Amino acid sequence: MAKAEPELVQMSRQVSSFRWPDAPEEEKFSVCVHCGFCLDVCPTYQELKDENHSPRGRVLLIKEAAEGKLPLDESVIDPVFTCLDCRACETVCPSGVQVGSLIETARGQAHAAYPPIGRAGALERVFLRGVFPHRSRLRAIGKFIRFYQRSGLRTIVRKTGALSILPHAAREMEAVIPEVAADMAVDLLPERIPARDAKKGTAVLFTGCVMDVFFAAVNEATARVAVRNGLELLVPREQVCCGALQIHAGDREQARILAKTNIDVFLATGADYLVINAAGCGAALKEYPDLFRDDPIYGERARAFSARVRDISELLVEVGFAAPKGHINRTVTYHDACHLCHAQHIRSQPRQLLRAIPGLKLVELPDSERCCGSAGIYNLTHPDMASALLERKMDDIPETADAVVMGNPGCMMQIRLGVHKRQRDLDVLHTVELLDAAYRKEAAEQ
Numbered sequence: 172m173a174k175a176e177p178e179l180v181q182m183s184r185q186v187s188s189f190r191w192p193d194a195p196e197e198e199k200f201s202v203c204v205h206c207g208f209c210l211d212v213c214p215t216y217q218e219l220k221d222e223n224h225s226p227r228g229r230v231l232l233i234k235e236a237a238e239g240k241l242p243l244d245e246s247v248i249d250p251v252f253t254c255l256d257c258r259a260c261e262t263v264c265p266s267g268v269q270v271g272s273l274i275e276t277a278r279g280q281a282h283a284a285y286p287p288i289g290r291a292g293a294l295e296r297v298f299l300r301g302v303f304p305h306r307s308r309l310r311a312i313g314k315f316i317r318f319y320q321r322s323g324l325r326t327i328v329r330k331t332g333a334l335s336i337l338p339h340a341a342r343e344m345e346a347v348i349p350e351v352a353a354d355m356a357v358d359l360l361p362e363r364i365p366a367r368d369a370k371k372g373t374a375v376l377f378t379g380c381v382m383d384v385f386f387a388a389v390n391e392a393t394a395r396v397a398v399r400n401g402l403e404l405l406v407p408r409e410q411v412c413c414g415a416l417q418i419h420a421g422d423r424e425q426a427r428i429l430a431k432t433n434i435d436v437f438l439a440t441g442a443d444y445l446v447i448n449a450a451g452c453g454a455a456l457k458e459y460p461d462l463f464r465d466d467p468i469y470g471e472r473a474r475a476f477s478a479r480v481r482d483i484s485e486l487l488v489e490v491g492f493a494a495p496k497g498h499i500n501r502t503v504t505y506h507d508a509c510h511l512c513h514a515q516h517i518r519s520q521p522r523q524l525l526r527a528i529p530g531l532k533l534v535e536l537p538d539s540e541r542c543c544g545s546a547g548i549y550n551l552t553h554p555d556m557a558s559a560l561l562e563r564k565m566d567d568i569p570e571t572a573d574a575v576v577m578g579n580p581g582c583m584m585q586i587r588l589g590v591h592k593r594q595r596d597l598d599v600l601h602t603v604e605l606l607d608a609a610y611r612k613e614a615a616e617q
């Protein structure tokens with residue numbers, strides 16, 4: 172006969188405030204030893220000095236909600252959504268607490284309990300479900316923004332003050348949206364691009380959604396750099412948005428739909444790697460198994476998929492890259508995107524690529540791993556905190572630098588905003604753009 176469970180255990184299971192599948196896992200929150208090492212690196216704790224807005228506080232709130240000691244109300248939901256999901260706490264945690272996973276699954280519970288309404292609901296319906304997962308709609312929006320930027324409409328709209336109907340954060344972003352290219356790279360690049368010289372492997376190029384609308388040139392540079400270094404590239408048209416923004420918002424159901432498509436598309440190619448140039452997307456792709464931990468079929472497929480995901484800087488160092496001979500005579504500084512350094516532990520590879528460029532001087536950015544405040548759509552949902560963090564980031568950028576380099580489109584948009592607000596003479600570039608420029612200069616000089 173099965174041994175009866177102690178009454179307290181039965182009670183705690185009955186009253187857990189996380190009532191939906193895919194809840195925060197006990198083995199993840201129970202390993203926190205409350206040491207507090209994480210407090211000093213947490214940007215929201217640095218700003219608010221409130222234990223509930225620290226990693227330790229958030230983990231405790233999640234634990235107490237899981238044990239039914241706290242209801243799933245604002246006292247839990249607000250700290251969980253004020254978190255940047257930047258993972259700086261994971262870097263210093265001696266117990267290996269996976270704060271990011273706990274935050275994301277807790278957000279999933281909040282999303283299930285209180286489906287977003289008002290502005291948050293509109294953001295989700297229009298962008299996270301309505302636009303980002305659909306290439307044709309992304310393409311249409313890209314075309315409209317390009318028309319807006321090039322037809323004179325932007326000048327009229329700005330002069331008439333029509334932008335005042337937008338929230339402040341959206342108005343600020345409008346000022347710094349990059350010039351949109353005529354075509355997305357996923358439409359422009361051939362579906363198969365042979366490797367130059369000796370082939371080192373085959374990689375699927377993941378083009379993303381926001382990245383391909385606003386930074387299609389970075390995708391094209393990534394393709395050229397990969398092929399130049401012996402990778403055969405596949406660019407499947409059927410790939411979709413990675414689901415990172417949906418995961419950040421707690422919409423794990425929509426993220427799973429997108430993830431299944433990407434897993435199926437990638438595994439069908441038989442490629443050795445999936446290469447990505449956006450830190451947030453790369454981290455989400457590597458963490459797909461977390462979305463399918465209760466699914467025996469897609470759990471296995473997600474593990475096979477994620478094992479082959481590489482950031483472009485990571486892959487170039489792994490397979491070996493050719494040092495460019497073209498000189499780029501600039502002084503740059505490098506910002507560590509949170510989802511590259513904390514979530515994927517990629518720190519040295521982008522610096523190796525930059526240091527290999529003749530003429531390029533790399534000056535270190537103080538506290539370069541501290542979040543810039545971008546964090547998915549955080550700068551729209553929490554504009555005050557995002558703005559405070561951006562100000563700190565801008566304060567740190569060395570005066571001697573003429574460009575800030577990074578590996579994430581969200582950070583690129585956010586730091587473009589900082590440059591605009593401070594009126595600084597600084598370019599905001601992706602790491603592969605500089606490497607590609609050096610290779611192209613080398614080719615032009617031959």
Ligand code: SF4
Nearest residue numbers: 203204206207209264
């Ligand atoms: S999350 Fe990690 S670093 Fe922070 S209090 Fe818990 S064990 Fe310590």
Ligand code: SF4
Nearest residue numbers: 213254255257258260
């Ligand atoms: S993920 Fe970032 S913001 Fe969230 S608790 Fe950890 S350090 Fe703080």
